[in-house]
Amino acid sequence: MNPRDQHANRTGTGSTADSAAQPKRSDAERNRGRIIAAARAVFGRDGLNASMASVAREAEVGIATLFRHFPTKEELVVAVFSDRMEAYAQATAEALADPDPWHGFTGYIQEVCAMQAADRGFADILTMSFPGAQALEALRAQAYQGFLELIGRAKDSGQLREDFTSRDLVLLLMANAGILSATGDAAPDAWRRLVAWMIQSFQAPARGPLPDPPEDAALYEAMRRASHGVTSPETGKRR
């Protein structure tokens, strides 16, 4: 209808930033940078529930400018967190390089939880799934594969309980997100204590039986649902 409606989706396939795909006007390029920087700050401080308006305010651009660059909130989230997700995936590689399997395993868990603590938005992302953002999900899958390898080595070395599952990391990430969101910056190091308790429990030998972990499919479903309250205002019942 309106010839003005050709939203700028030439920047990429909707995934991460191709950076210099096509030269845009200088002010557009500059504003894109300001927006991403602002979003990084705001999401990091307030989590993914921060409003688009607050991002625009922080970036000192109009709200419409924000939506022209990122037609949907999810696209902004992907643009902002693709690099953190890369760091997340790469952390498994570094953990696998550790000669001590147990040290690599525990170090990885602590590192990931520290990343959650350092960036409230990233903490949300790790417990959500965005089926539409292939770039993000591919990196998550990559990290998952690396973690599986990490688990195998730690079990083989006899230092990780045999009944530990990759789903237990997901549970820990969800639990950690709960502590982070509850304590906020009133108790910024509280999460370390939880992680320490859990890691000591992961250590072999087992101290007792455990209830079965949730199915992979169930956890995926939960993560997929969680991402649905983010783009549009809270419906008042989800969660």
Next chain:
Amino acid sequence: MNPRDQHANRTGTGSTADSAAQPKRSDAERNRGRIIAAARAVFGRDGLNASMASVAREAEVGIATLFRHFPTKEELVVAVFSDRMEAYAQATAEALADPDPWHGFTGYIQEVCAMQAADRGFADILTMSFPGAQALEALRAQAYQGFLELIGRAKDSGQLREDFTSRDLVLLLMANAGILSATGDAAPDAWRRLVAWMIQSFQAPARGPLPDPPEDAALYEAMRRASHGVTSPETGKRR
């Protein structure tokens, strides 16, 4: 100005319900019951973020009727959850009656976390503080005292790690709330696995040192802040 504006605050001092303080009209009494029953169902299913409108809809009363009975959302919350809070406080008494200190201790933790899982609203309440609701806070304090006693006995029996603190229960409740809110009913038993991991880690002997737990004051501050996004819609930034 308007002679009709004398909102019914004769019901009490603004705290909990005095129940049968003053005989009201039969329809008022009936509606109060419907509202509380509806709120119990809605908060239990959707958590404290459920809207007042949804409670009114479930109760099949007008929105104004709801607000006349409970002028603020917090008052409704207090009225609905005071009995659950009593059960919470009483659970410590039952746990203390257990001849095996460790069994009493672990049973209590599992019981409380199960209460969180069974009622999403109560899960929220346990990680929040409502300084204005003396009744609720008194019960919480009572439970806290009982738990301290439980801790002492479990430590004396040599089955609980010496470095366990009452604050660790708060952390566990926050972590559990995180898992519950993330998994929803996609993985309704996932929380049991977290609790089992944690309890096994609490068991003596210690497997290693732990980072210091957060200060009591810091946790209280966090719980106090958390309760602020509940009565009015999320501001999106909250300082």
Next chain:
DNA sequence: CGGGAATCGGATAGGGCTTTCCGGTTTGCT
């Protein structure tokens, strides 16, 4: 059974959120 007061409940205020519209401004190229 009738009247007055207590109670009900839809409409409304006022604010936040995401997303769209469109007149005004800036940019880059000639």
Next chain:
DNA sequence: AGCAAACCGGAAAGCCCTATCCGATTCCCG
């Protein structure tokens, strides 16, 4: 310098939230 295309950003639409207003209804008591 000049001009068209690209871009900006405030205002507004549409939805959900808490909380209030006020005409219509119901209850209770004499």
